[in-house]
Amino acid sequence: MLRKFATRLFSKEIQAQVKSHVDLAVRVLDDHRDRLYSSDRYPRDRHAYDREEVLQDALEAWRINPLARRIVELVTQYVVGGGLSIESKHVRTNAFLQEWWNHRLNNMPMRIYEWCDELTRSGELFITMATDPSGMSYLRAIPAIDIQEIETSENDLDQELFIYEKINLADSIPETSLGPGGQLRGRRWTAYNPDADNPTEPVILHYAVNKPVGGLHGESDLAPILRWLSRYAAWLEDRARLNRYRQSFIYTVTSRFTNEAERLQRQAQLNMDPPNPGSILVIDESETWNVLSPQLASFEAAEDGLALKKMVAVGSGNPLHFLAEPESATRTTAEASGGPTYRHYQQRQTYFLWLVQDLARAAIRRRKYFDRLININEPIQVTAADISSRDNTELAKAAKEIIAAFAQLRQAGLIDDAEFLRIAYRFAGEAVDIQDLLARGKKGGATHGSPLLPEEQGNGDADSPNPSN
Structure with missing residues (x-):
C-alpha cells in the first residue's frame, strides 16, 4: 500500500527527473542537437572549433611564414595604397568628418592599414563604436577569434541583433548569459541599427568577406592555402637540411693496431688535430685514408617546389612573379597574368571603401543628435589610389x-x-x-x-x- 501511494504521489516528479536526465544525455551524444543549439548552427558556416582553428592557423602563418605575410601585405598595399581620403560637400559635415578621421584616438589614416590586414587575415571585422557627450565617435576592432556568437533576426540573417564575445573569467557575472544550448556567453554587444540607434550606448558593426550565402562569418584569404603554405615551408626546410648534410663528410682511417687501446689513442690524436682543407698529409703504408659523404639525391626537386608554390599563388590570386618566382622572363606574360589579380584587388578595394564609408555614415548619424546642422543625407566620398x-x-x-x-x-x-x-x-x-x-x-x-x-x-x-x- 505504501509503495502504491508513493508511486501515485511522486510519479510525475520522477518521470520529469528521468526525462531531464535523458535529455542531458542525448544532448551530449546527439550531434544534430548540438548543431541546433551551438553557435555554429548555421549549416553554411564552419563549426565553431573549425573556424577558431583556421583563425589561429592564419595568424600563426602570418607571423612565421614569409609567403603568408607577403600575401596579406600585397592586399593592403593595393587596396589602401598611399592612404584613403574622405570628404563631403556639406561644409559642416565635412569639418566633422575631418575631425573624426584625424582624431588622436581614432587615427584612421594609420588604422585602416591594420583593418585591411585583419580583414584579409580573418575574413571579417568587428568594429565597436562608442560616442562621447560631444558627439565624437571612437572605433575599436575586436579580434574575430574572440567572437562566440552572432544573434540575428529570426527570418533574416543580414539583420544582426546582438554579437556575443567569448566568456572571460575576469568578466563580472552580469556580463555573462546563457545561450540556447546552455553555454556561457561573454559580453553582449548591440548590433548597429541606424533606425533604432541610441548614441549614448556603444554598438558593434560587423563586416565580412568571402562569406557564403546563408552564412554569418567570413573566410580568411589564407584559409584555402594554409596547408599548402605548411607543405611548402616543410619542403623548403627539408631541402635546406638536405643540402646542408650533403656537404658534410668524415674521414675513415684504416690501419693495423695491436689492440683496442692503440686504436683509441690514434683516434684521439687525430681528433685533437684534424687535417685542415687543402693541407698536405703524409702517412706511411700502414694507414689508408678515405672520405665518407652521404649520397643524398633528390630528383625533380625544383618541379616539386614550383608545384607547391603554384598552389599558393592560385589560392591567393597572385601571379608567381608577385611571390618572388619569375616563372616567365617575358614582360608581356607577366603583365597579362596580373590582370585577374588587379580585378581581385579592385573588388576588395570597392568593398573596403564602402566599409569605411559605412563607418563614417554611422559616426555622422550619431553626431546629428548633438549637432543639428550636420546633414546626414549628404553623400560621403571615400577615395583611394588606383590599383594600377x-x-x-x-x-x-x-x-x-x-x-x-x-x-x-x-x-x-x-x-x-x-x-x-x-x-x-x-x-x-x-x-x-x-x-x-x-x-x-x-x-x-x-x-x-x-x-x-x-x-x-x-x-x-x-x-x-x-x-x-
Missing part, C-alpha cells in the same frame, strides 16, 4: 579614341548625349550616373554646341589655348 597606374594610361588612350569616333556620330545626330556619355565613361573605366551628369551639365551651362574632336582641343600642351576660355 598602367591601367590609367590604357584607359585614357581608349577613351580618347572612342570619343574621337563617337563625336562624329553625335555631330551627325545618330546618337544622343546620354549614349555619347555612356560610351565615353565606359571606355574610361568609370561607372557613373549618366542622367545625373546630364542634369549637372545643363545646370552648368554648355560652352559648345557639339562635342569637340581631339584635333580641335589643341595638342594637349600646357601652353595650348583652351577653347573654353
Whole structure:
C-alpha cells in the first residue's frame, strides 16, 4: 500500500527527473542537437572549433611564414595604397568628418592599414563604436577569434541583433548569459541599427568577406592555402637540411693496431688535430685514408617546389612573379597574368571603401543628435589610389579614341548625349550616373554646341589655348 501511494504521489516528479536526465544525455551524444543549439548552427558556416582553428592557423602563418605575410601585405598595399581620403560637400559635415578621421584616438589614416590586414587575415571585422557627450565617435576592432556568437533576426540573417564575445573569467557575472544550448556567453554587444540607434550606448558593426550565402562569418584569404603554405615551408626546410648534410663528410682511417687501446689513442690524436682543407698529409703504408659523404639525391626537386608554390599563388590570386618566382622572363606574360589579380584587388578595394564609408555614415548619424546642422543625407566620398597606374594610361588612350569616333556620330545626330556619355565613361573605366551628369551639365551651362574632336582641343600642351576660355 505504501509503495502504491508513493508511486501515485511522486510519479510525475520522477518521470520529469528521468526525462531531464535523458535529455542531458542525448544532448551530449546527439550531434544534430548540438548543431541546433551551438553557435555554429548555421549549416553554411564552419563549426565553431573549425573556424577558431583556421583563425589561429592564419595568424600563426602570418607571423612565421614569409609567403603568408607577403600575401596579406600585397592586399593592403593595393587596396589602401598611399592612404584613403574622405570628404563631403556639406561644409559642416565635412569639418566633422575631418575631425573624426584625424582624431588622436581614432587615427584612421594609420588604422585602416591594420583593418585591411585583419580583414584579409580573418575574413571579417568587428568594429565597436562608442560616442562621447560631444558627439565624437571612437572605433575599436575586436579580434574575430574572440567572437562566440552572432544573434540575428529570426527570418533574416543580414539583420544582426546582438554579437556575443567569448566568456572571460575576469568578466563580472552580469556580463555573462546563457545561450540556447546552455553555454556561457561573454559580453553582449548591440548590433548597429541606424533606425533604432541610441548614441549614448556603444554598438558593434560587423563586416565580412568571402562569406557564403546563408552564412554569418567570413573566410580568411589564407584559409584555402594554409596547408599548402605548411607543405611548402616543410619542403623548403627539408631541402635546406638536405643540402646542408650533403656537404658534410668524415674521414675513415684504416690501419693495423695491436689492440683496442692503440686504436683509441690514434683516434684521439687525430681528433685533437684534424687535417685542415687543402693541407698536405703524409702517412706511411700502414694507414689508408678515405672520405665518407652521404649520397643524398633528390630528383625533380625544383618541379616539386614550383608545384607547391603554384598552389599558393592560385589560392591567393597572385601571379608567381608577385611571390618572388619569375616563372616567365617575358614582360608581356607577366603583365597579362596580373590582370585577374588587379580585378581581385579592385573588388576588395570597392568593398573596403564602402566599409569605411559605412563607418563614417554611422559616426555622422550619431553626431546629428548633438549637432543639428550636420546633414546626414549628404553623400560621403571615400577615395583611394588606383590599383594600377598602367591601367590609367590604357584607359585614357581608349577613351580618347572612342570619343574621337563617337563625336562624329553625335555631330551627325545618330546618337544622343546620354549614349555619347555612356560610351565615353565606359571606355574610361568609370561607372557613373549618366542622367545625373546630364542634369549637372545643363545646370552648368554648355560652352559648345557639339562635342569637340581631339584635333580641335589643341595638342594637349600646357601652353595650348583652351577653347573654353
